[in-house]
Amino acid sequence: MSSQQDDLKETDTEARFEFKKEEKSAFKSEKGLTEETVRVISEDKDEPEWMLERRLRALEQFQEMPMPTDWPGQPDLSEVDINEIVPYIRPDIDKRGGADSWEDLPEEIQDTFDKLGIPEAEKNALSGVGAQYESEIVYQNMQERWEEKGVIFCDMDKAVQEHEEIVREHFMTKCVPPSDNKFAALHGAIWSGGSFVYVPENTTVEMPVQAYFRMNSEGMGQFEHTLIIAEEGSEVHYIEGCSAPKYSAFNLHSGGVEVFVGEDAHVQYSTVQNWSKNTYNLNTKRAIAEKGGRMEWISGSMGSKATMLYPSTILKGRGASDNHITIAFAGEGQDIDTGAKVYHNAPDTKSTVESKSIAKDGGRTNYRGLVHIADGAENSSTAVECDALMFDNESTSDTMPYMEINESKVDVAHEATVGKIGDEDIFYLQSRGLDDDDAKQMIVSGFIEPITEELPIEYAVELNRLVELEMEGSLG
Amino acid sequence: MSTQAIESLSEDTVRRIADERDEPEWLLETRLNALSALETAELPDVIQTPGRRWTDLEALDFEALVDPLNQADETERTAGDDEVVVLPFTEALDEYGDVIEANFGSVLDPEHNYLTALSVALFTTGTFVYVPEGVDVEDVTVRAEMNSRSLFSQTLVVAEESSSVTILESIETGDAEVADDRYFSNLVEVVAGENANVQFGSLQNLDDDAYTYSLKRGVTDTYATVDWIESNFGSKLTRSDIETELNGDGSESQIVGTFFGTDDQHFDINARVWHQAEQTTADLVTRGVLDDVARSVYEGVQDVGEDAWNTSSYQRENTLMLSDDAEADASPKLIIHNHDTEASHSATVGQVDAEDLFYLESRSIDSRTARNMLVEGFFVPVLEEIAVDEFRDDVEELVLERLQ
Numbered sequence: 001m002s003s004q005q006d007d008l009k010e011t012d013t014e015a016r017f018e019f020k021k022e023e024k025s026a027f028k029s030e031k032g033l034t035e036e037t038v039r040v041i042s043e044d045k046d047e048p049e050w051m052l053e054r055r056l057r058a059l060e061q062f063q064e065m066p067m068p069t070d071w072p073g074q075p076d077l078s079e080v081d082i083n084e085i086v087p088y089i090r091p092d093i094d095k096r097g098g099a100d101s102w103e104d105l106p107e108e109i110q111d112t113f114d115k116l117g118i119p120e121a122e123k124n125a126l127s128g129v130g131a132q133y134e135s136e137i138v139y140q141n142m143q144e145r146w147e148e149k150g151v152i153f154c155d156m157d158k159a160v161q162e163h164e165e166i167v168r169e170h171f172m173t174k175c176v177p178p179s180d181n182k183f184a185a186l187h188g189a190i191w192s193g194g195s196f197v198y199v200p201e202n203t204t205v206e207m208p209v210q211a212y213f214r215m216n217s218e219g220m221g222q223f224e225h226t227l228i229i230a231e232e233g234s235e236v237h238y239i240e241g242c243s244a245p246k247y248s249a250f251n252l253h254s255g256g257v258e259v260f261v262g263e264d265a266h267v268q269y270s271t272v273q274n275w276s277k278n279t280y281n282l283n284t285k286r287a288i289a290e291k292g293g294r295m296e297w298i299s300g301s302m303g304s305k306a307t308m309l310y311p312s313t314i315l316k317g318r319g320a321s322d323n324h325i326t327i328a329f330a331g332e333g334q335d336i337d338t339g340a341k342v343y344h345n346a347p348d349t350k351s352t353v354e355s356k357s358i359a360k361d362g363g364r365t366n367y368r369g370l371v372h373i374a375d376g377a378e379n380s381s382t383a384v385e386c387d388a389l390m391f392d393n394e395s396t397s398d399t400m401p402y403m404e405i406n407e408s409k410v411d412v413a414h415e416a417t418v419g420k421i422g423d424e425d426i427f428y429l430q431s432r433g434l435d436d437d438d439a440k441q442m443i444v445s446g447f448i449e450p451i452t453e454e455l456p457i458e459y460a461v462e463l464n465r466l467v468e469l470e471m472e473g474s475l476g
Numbered sequence: 477m478s479t480q481a482i483e484s485l486s487e488d489t490v491r492r493i494a495d496e497r498d499e500p501e502w503l504l505e506t507r508l509n510a511l512s513a514l515e516t517a518e519l520p521d522v523i524q525t526p527g528r529r530w531t532d533l534e535a536l537d538f539e540a541l542v543d544p545l546n547q548a549d550e551t552e553r554t555a556g557d558d559e560v561v562v563l564p565f566t567e568a569l570d571e572y573g574d575v576i577e578a579n580f581g582s583v584l585d586p587e588h589n590y591l592t593a594l595s596v597a598l599f600t601t602g603t604f605v606y607v608p609e610g611v612d613v614e615d616v617t618v619r620a621e622m623n624s625r626s627l628f629s630q631t632l633v634v635a636e637e638s639s640s641v642t643i644l645e646s647i648e649t650g651d652a653e654v655a656d657d658r659y660f661s662n663l664v665e666v667v668a669g670e671n672a673n674v675q676f677g678s679l680q681n682l683d684d685d686a687y688t689y690s691l692k693r694g695v696t697d698t699y700a701t702v703d704w705i706e707s708n709f710g711s712k713l714t715r716s717d718i719e720t721e722l723n724g725d726g727s728e729s730q731i732v733g734t735f736f737g738t739d740d741q742h743f744d745i746n747a748r749v750w751h752q753a754e755q756t757t758a759d760l761v762t763r764g765v766l767d768d769v770a771r772s773v774y775e776g777v778q779d780v781g782e783d784a785w786n787t788s789s790y791q792r793e794n795t796l797m798l799s800d801d802a803e804a805d806a807s808p809k810l811i812i813h814n815h816d817t818e819a820s821h822s823a824t825v826g827q828v829d830a831e832d833l834f835y836l837e838s839r840s841i842d843s844r845t846a847r848n849m850l851v852e853g854f855f856v857p858v859l860e861e862i863a864v865d866e867f868r869d870d871v872e873e874l875v876l877e878r879l880q
């Protein structure tokens with residue numbers, strides 16, 4: 001094990017994620033969602049007129065659309081009342097768009113991100129890092145050598161000002177229009193913060209770029225927008241981490257992620273989500289891959305009360321490909337409804353989905369996936385594999401894949417298994433002197449290994465630690 | 477989802493059907509209750525993904541399709557053994573009224589949905605099969621011809637403790653001239669007592685003016701087995717649901733499905749099992765072929781309840797596409813509430829393997845014949861699951877016919 005891994009292991013993960021801060025903000029909008037709120041947010045950000053228009057149009061769509069309630073077996077959203085959400089909180093920072101160094105940040109924000117281990121990670125492994133606290137990016141840094149090549153990594157609000165043309169063309173137009181679903185519309189109306197990543201043609205950003213999102217205040221919503229544009233032949237790996245402490249009121253996270261994968265470009269998007277267990281995590285993430293482009297989604301869903309998240313990829317150009325690797329862990333009171341959607345809209349496109357889930361202490365996991373192969377998408381192939389592991393009889397694990405196949409020259413396969421932890425495996429490990437808890441933990445680590453090995457080391461360690469943490473207490 | 481009132485349908489219609497058959501009061505009541513349930517009942521659930529319902533049952537024009545007082549069928553029923561009772565449903569009421577009353581609707585609620593309620597209110601044909609304790613019969617056959625615009629059929633199978641029965645049912649269109657579209661509705665209930673073994677095979681080959689709805693459901697007692705074979709070849713639109721509730725410890729169910737769609741046929745095939753007792757086993761296997769602009773929708777559900785310890789549940793669905801214009805949709809679902817479970821499902825869609833085709837052609841078999849051989853071969857794993865020779869031959873013959 002590397003020393004770096006040791007360092008991270010020593011940090012007490014629980015303390016890293018569960019602490020909360022006294023709420024201190026410079027600007028806080030009223031609860032609820034009205035045209036006035038939207039105008040105030042837009043004005044506070046000094047946005048161009050077109051962005052305000054887009055927000056207002058999205059608000060209209062949000063108000064017209066019904067809540068999704070009739071999906072078979074979907075999580076209960078009856079508690080999600082937008083009138084109880086504070087949609088926008090600007091933390092107390094002097095400089096818009098984030099400080100350039102950690103030292104410039106107010107102490108409690110510095111302290112928060114220190115606890116999350118972000119400064120160390122930046123020093124060690126990242127090309128750039130952005131950190132969002134409540135609704136705004138509070139820190140943003142990109143290593144010079146990438147900046148020189150024309151790589152842009154900044155917060156989304158700043159991108160609207162400084163890269164207006166490109167944002168105007170791509171922002172919620174082709175990839176995730178607000179009309180996509182009710183929460184995409186909500187997001188379109190009150191989005192704030194998030195990251196903008198632009199990688200010019202034939203540029204490879206060798207180290208991952210990272211953004212970290214943190215919700216600190218009670219009863220707030222976080223609506224960050226991430227827009228990644230990877231031009232022809234470029235390559236980038238973006239990592240997103242999220243957390244929020246637990247309050248008695250519910251929190252809502254409704255982010256939007258849009259990824260444009262140019263011809264022969266390669267984008268990897270990794271997330272480890274550990275929202276507190278009263279957060280509703282209702283995200284929309286989508287990528288469009290041009291000819292020969294490759295999109296990879298890697299996600300770990302650990303936290304939240306309910307998650308509805310189905311990262312999707314539109315394989316638009318010939319030979320484009322997509323890989324999804326997901327892991328979901330649902331403990332007591334959690335309903336993690338997640339999956340993957342892939343649209344094969346061109347010939348010779350390929351996709352694979354590898355999904356693992358663990359349910360325990362009455363938690364529910366569901367794989368809800370869609371593979372669509374359009375007429376004319378010849379020689380496309382897709383393979384979906386889902387495995388679920390269950391610990392006890394109170395937990396539930398469902399698998400609901402949908403496959404729509406309009407083309408005959410294809411190769412489509414879906415496989416799913418559900419099983420309990422093997423008694424024999426436990427016995428074997430116990431006979432080697434491990435106690436029951438350690439044995440189970442070891443089996444779970446082995447079960448999720450195909451996922452963790454795709455992640456950069458510090459995320460793999462974090463994911464493993466989170467899993468260990470989730471398993472403590474109930475086994476014993 | 478709104479359901480439609482059918483003008484020709486009234487309490488009088490239902491009473492006439494019951495009177496003509498001299499039915500007992502309880503059945504008339506059941507029919508009338510089903511009739512009034514039509515006002516609120518919904519059409520069966522169909523799979524939907526955002527923006528799309530996979531089967532459009534709302535488009536069925538029941539006003540035009542349903543002609544309740546002119547139902548006609550020619551049905552031949554044979555029992556291989558004196559010990560088993562095989563009677564037209566309505567005739568059986570005289571002698572076996574008590575058994576029928578005790579079991580009717582116990583497996584399949586007449587008010588389950590709009591189409592089941594319609595069927596129970598209006599049925600005129602069907603079969604009652606009663607297998608007394610310990611009796612073992614292999615060849616019960618029911619060959620039905622539909623000779624009217626609409627036909628509603630209701631079948632009840634009661635297999636007592638340690639009995640065993642194999643029933644083969646087929647439906648096709650008779651010679652009677654019926655202009656325009658027609659509607660065939662088929663409800664089957666199977667009650668399998670302790671240690672009983674019921675195999676129910678069904679072959680639907682109606683002409684392509686027909687719309688069909690069938691819902692077949694079985695329940696198992698301890699150690700009982702209910703096996704289904706469901707073959708769909710005919711009809712313009714087929715909605716077929718095959719379901720087993722595994723209610724007894726150690727009970728089992730196998731659902732074998734085949735379909736072959738050509739032209740613009742639409743198949744909505746559903747196979748579902750509920751594991752509600754310990755040590756239950758289910759095996760769902762469906763294979764279908766689509767040509768021209770035919771379309772299939774498949775949903776399989778394996779639901780493992782909280783008390784279903786030590787469950788084994790398997791599901792496979794494979795579709796072979798012969799045409800670029802065909803469409804296959806599939807959704808195999810797992811719903812698991814007990815961790816002491818081994819469950820898996822898989823689904824594939826593909827075309828005739830180019831290498832296999834090349835291999836056969838290189839043995840100087842022309843490409844059409846080669847393709848047909850491979851399609852026949854595709855059905856083999858499912859045909860092998862069919863234990864009854866006669867039924868297997870019928871299915872094979874229909875596959876060949878389709879390939880001509």
